Amino acid sequence: MKSIIKGAIGTIAGETNPISFKFLIDKDVGRGAYVKAKAEGREWILAQVEDIKRSNTAFNLNQQNGSARDYEAHEMMVAEARVIGVGIEGRLHMPTSPARPGEQVFFADEKLIKASLGLSKGDMYIGLLKGYDLRVELDANTLVQKHCSILAKTGSGKSYTSAVILEELLERKVALLVIDPHGEYSSMKEPNRVGDFNRYKIKPRGYDVTVYTPTTLAVNPRADRPFRFNGTNLSAREMAKMIPHEASSGMVGLLYETISLLTAETDVYTLEDVIEQVVKSTSKVKWNLVSQLESLMEIGLFSGIPTPIGELLRPGRASVIDMTGIQPELQGMIVAKLLTEIFEARKRRLISPGMVVVEEAHNYIPERGSGNAASTGIIRTIAAEGRKFGLGLMVISQRPARVDKNVISQCNTQIIMRVTNPNDLKALSKGLEGMTSDLEEEIKRLPPGTAMLVSNEIERPVTVSIRPRKSRHGGISTMIVAKEDRSSIKGKGLKPQPPAKSSKPKEKIGGGGLLKKVFSRRA
Ligand SMILES: Nc1ncnc2c1ncn2[C@@H]1O[C@H](COP(=O)(O)OP(=O)(O)OP(=O)(O)O)[C@@H](O)[C@H]1O
Ligand SMILES: [Mg+2]
Structure with a gap:
């Protein structure tokens, strides 16, 4: 021997x-x-x-x-x-x-x-190889141009990881636009206070972030500015898409008729002008249409002073569209219109290149059979063609099985954190080359903050302990039952407890008064 x-x-x-x-x-x-x-x-x-x-x-x-x-x-x-x-x-x-x-x-x-x-092909530091002191570094250009997905069950660290990547991108002067349904990304402005900064050799810091609200600052006081679309000269098609209830063919016809009358008379018209004109009509559906257009106007999303689209993509800055307080259908429509404008402007090189981040992507690009969203088409287009025009995409979701496969399959960098649901695991296996049963077992057991990284840049999937954030994390879950009261629950039934203090903003379930009014009619 x-x-x-x-x-x-x-x-x-x-x-x-x-x-x-x-x-x-x-x-x-x-x-x-x-x-x-x-x-x-x-x-x-x-x-x-x-x-x-x-x-x-x-x-x-x-x-x-x-x-x-x-x-x-x-x-x-x-x-x-x-x-x-x-x-x-x-x-x-x-x-x-x-x-x-x-x-x-x-x-x-x-x-x-x-x-x-191939762990050192790039310079974006996302964490350490699990069990080692070895930095895992990705190439920023590849990540942005060839898109990225972060998929995992709730609470496993998706938003945390996405923010780590966004920090690295901002430091490399990439322009970011974040669709943020829960208002978690405004905390990127502030430095982080908790984390093993020494082990990971990082320094806490804040970033240049502007938070926009498509509703009003009264509904979402955390926002820095309102976000507004151009409310002048909206085409009949655009209006039909945005009105809260699906427009009947009679209403769409009346819209076209009204707009053609207005354009014959004037170069510039507003939503109010359209309403005035519809009121003059003799159509039977006019009051229905008026009521819908008024609802659209009340949201405040359309204005004579729109948010310049170029302002949303600025090198080294993140613009966060905070959707707190907005009903899901309207969120889909806003994302659809916003991303269409961004994509068109980028095609004509009118705005800076950058990356669009879509949180809770199952809501904006649901897989067929899992729902509908007006935003599906444009997000698919960005996934398929964005690369040519310098527009990258990052999609994040807790339900891999419910996200549009066309989009996921376009993501070259895939970050997978803990997944246990069999349907979600099946969806992941379909999209991943070389998924073995061992790998699947590993995914089921990944602890929070640990990710499996699959990328063309890296020879094979590696497990990464994601580094602490430099900026403060905003996605802290609210404790429904206070810890010290758990023992008293045993055998006594659940007593309602006041929620513990949390930095995560309370989600508005019903939305703002007006928005609620607009959408409750659809139900
Ligand atoms: N890399 C990490 N280092 C330290 N803590 C982490 C890390 N990743 C996640 N966490 C902790 O896990 C918690 C949950 O993370 P996060 O909010 O990112 O989950 P999520 O997957 O986005 O959940 P949800 O689906 O509910 O949005 C965070 O509040 C944070 O405390
Ligand atoms: Mg999250």
């Missing part, structure tokens, strides 16, 4: 093949560890421990325990390692021949891991 080389952690044993080998463990080694062994005695093979098995012949199932006195001598630990590749001239190749039984196995050094996995 070969003598054990210093630093060896085990010896390859049994049958091997070019993609896997087993080794008898001499030293402590855990699941997920990166190891190396010599291939044909020349190059190092990099492999990852996928499983560890412990057995003891003194405790075989078909044997009495009588012979167990010296059981320690019979114990065997075997690690199953999957070959990642052989690094030759800075590139990773799969070996053509299997590792040789009897060769010794070592912990892979960080240099080999970094070079073999």
Whole structure:
């Protein structure tokens, strides 16, 4: 038998093949560890421990325990390692021949891991390779141009991770537009106060963020400014799309008729002018239409002084459209119109390139059969064509199975955090090349703040401990039952408790008064 080389952690044993080998463990080694062994005695093979098995012949199932006195001598630990590749001239190749039984196995050094996995191709620092002190760095251009998705169950750290990426992008002067349904991103203005900043070697800081509200500052006081669409010269088609109830064909006809009358008389008309003109009509549906147009006007979303579209994409700044207090259907319409304007302006190079971030994407791009949203079409277009025009997309969702597959499949960087729902896991497997049952098991067990990163830039999926945010996290869940009262619940039934203090803004369930009025009629 070969003598054990210093630093060896085990010896390859049994049958091997070019993609896997087993080794008898001499030293402590855990699941997920990166190891190396010599291939044909020349190059190092990099492999990852996928499983560890412990057995003891003194405790075989078909044997009495009588012979167990010296059981320690019979114990065997075997690690199953999957070959990642052989690094030759800075590139990773799969070996053509299997590792040789009897060769010794070592912990892979960080240099080999970094070079073999391609962890340092970029400069965006998103975290450390799980269990190592190795930075995982992505290329900002690839991430933006080729789109990115973050998929995981609720509470696993999607918004936190997305903010980490946004911080890195802002530091690289990328322009960001965030569709924020829960008002979580305004906290990016402030520095973070909690996190292991020393281990991850980062300094807390705030960023240049402007929060817009499509409703009023009275409904959403957290916002810095209102967001307004141009309310002049709206076409009949645009109005028909935006009015809260689906317009009947009679109403659409009356809209076209009204607009053509107005354009014959004047160069500039407002929503009020349209309403005045409709009132003069003799149509039977005129009052219905008037009521809908008035609702549209009351929202305040249309104005003679619209938000300049170029203001929303500015290098190194994030514009957050905070949807708090707005009913879902209207959110879809706002996103549809806003992103269409952004995309058209970008096509004509009128605004800066940048990235659009869509939080809770299942609401804005639902998979067929999971709902409808007016925004689906334009988000699909950006996913398919945005790259040509310098418009990137990041989609975030807690329900992978309910998000439009066309969009997800366009995302080259995929960040997957904990997922346990079988339908969601199935949806992920479909979209991921090389998804094995081991990988699926790993996804089910990922702890919060840990992500599996799949990207063309990286040779194979890697597990990353996402770094702490530099800016404050805004997505803190509200405690429904105060901790100290949990014990008293046992056997006594649930007593209602006041919610604990939270920095997460209270979500407006019914929306603002006017918005509620507009949409309650549809129900
Ligand atoms: N990398 C991390 N480091 C430290 N804490 C983290 C990290 N990621 C997540 N957390 C913690 O987990 C909590 C939940 O994270 P987050 O709000 O991002 O979840 P989520 O997946 O977006 O949930 P939801 O689906 O409800 O929006 C955060 O409040 C934060 O405290
Ligand atoms: Mg979230």
